[in-house]
Amino acid sequence: MQIMIKTFAQTRELSQVPVLALSMPQGSTIAEVKTHLRSLNEKWSLALEGSILTARNHQLCDEKETLQENDEIAFFPPVTGG
Amino acid sequence: MQIMIKTFAQTRELSQVPVLALSMPQGSTIAEVKTHLRSLNEKWSLALEGSILTARNHQLCDEKETLQENDEIAFFPPVTGG
């Protein structure tokens, strides 16, 4: 199953990967994607540390959600607009 | 002791007197001015009926205050600006 990963702000800078096309087993959860990314290298481990928010297809979401084909998953720190 | 009376809005319309120069005994209070005006005619009685506010020299004030020479006393209904 193909999904798209995006990162923003500090998460983007730490991971050094703004966009990544990823293949995951059918039925994977967002938590499993995070575990997989952390296993790739130290940069991803650091980038996904602490209170990182997750959006799935532009909606803030919970890590327990199950992925679907072509989902766009974004990881980023708490927002600071306004 | 000479004072100046002003009225506004409905109080002005009911009294039909927007401005009035008045002579009052030394040491009179605002309450006494009201009593005096009410005694003049029915229009003043009607104009000063109900919850009428009083200002003394541009400051909202209490009826118990004692007048001073040349005071400007205004009577008007609750304000409705904004």
Added chain:
Amino acid sequence: MFAEIQEANFNQDSLYHRLLANANNVSKGNSGAIVTFTGLVRDSNASGTIEGIELEHYPGMTEDALKKLVEQAIARFSLNSAGAVHRVGKLYNQDPIVWVGCSAPHRQAAFDGAVFLMDMLKHSVPLWKKEFCGDKSDWVEAKASDDKAALQWMKEQV
């Protein structure tokens, strides 16, 4: 700060920049939040359609009371600046009546200042509205809810 009573209309952009310039005179570069309130003539009231309002005021006292209120808002909420403009005379439906603006380092103070100014203005600045429609005209009655809002601020005052 500024506090004005006028017949003429006002422009949003001019008032906003006047407020900001004032704020920068007081504390340069420290304004992070600007809140403005504009009140307009609505085309109907509880009893039906109106054509406009006639605003009477107490020349001299109205200016003094509005100025005092703006100064109170600045002191109470530590604003960088605040301003208020109130129109008088004959106004038609959708015409702007009043503008207040507050500038502060952060948003809470700017919002509180503007709410305070409007609540207190409706309670203590000598202005009276008379609604007209054709030959008929009626004085607007003061609202109990407006009194309550102002009294709340007076109670909270330290």
Added chain:
Amino acid sequence: MFAEIQEANFNQDSLYHRLLANANNVSKGNSGAIVTFTGLVRDSNASGTIEGIELEHYPGMTEDALKKLVEQAIARFSLNSAGAVHRVGKLYNQDPIVWVGCSAPHRQAAFDGAVFLMDMLKHSVPLWKKEFCGDKSDWVEAKASDDKAALQWMKEQV
């Protein structure tokens, strides 16, 4: 309603009249109260002077989240209309960052709508500020007080 993410600056008068025109399309002559909030870059933070900020966003989601928020504000406070504009990219001290405006029959709803929009925007719209000064730049940390303000609105929701 309108909700926009842009690099360009905005004009107070244009946004005010756009909001009012929108409100009149929805309910002609019914807007008695218009509240606007403008956020500006302050020239210093807790650690000292800055030169400006760089605003990053999540293209696509930022627009969606801002639009949803404006729609929520309109529904929740029965506004005639509301609008929000947020800038992105490089901004310098005193540059405007964000504008929100709410139009309602009476002032309470217009104030509440604007406070809600700002509180929620700071909690759920994907925008990130990086402050810069010379060669140095630091991401702004989310404030616990901002989270608290947003959570309060979520708790109060029926």
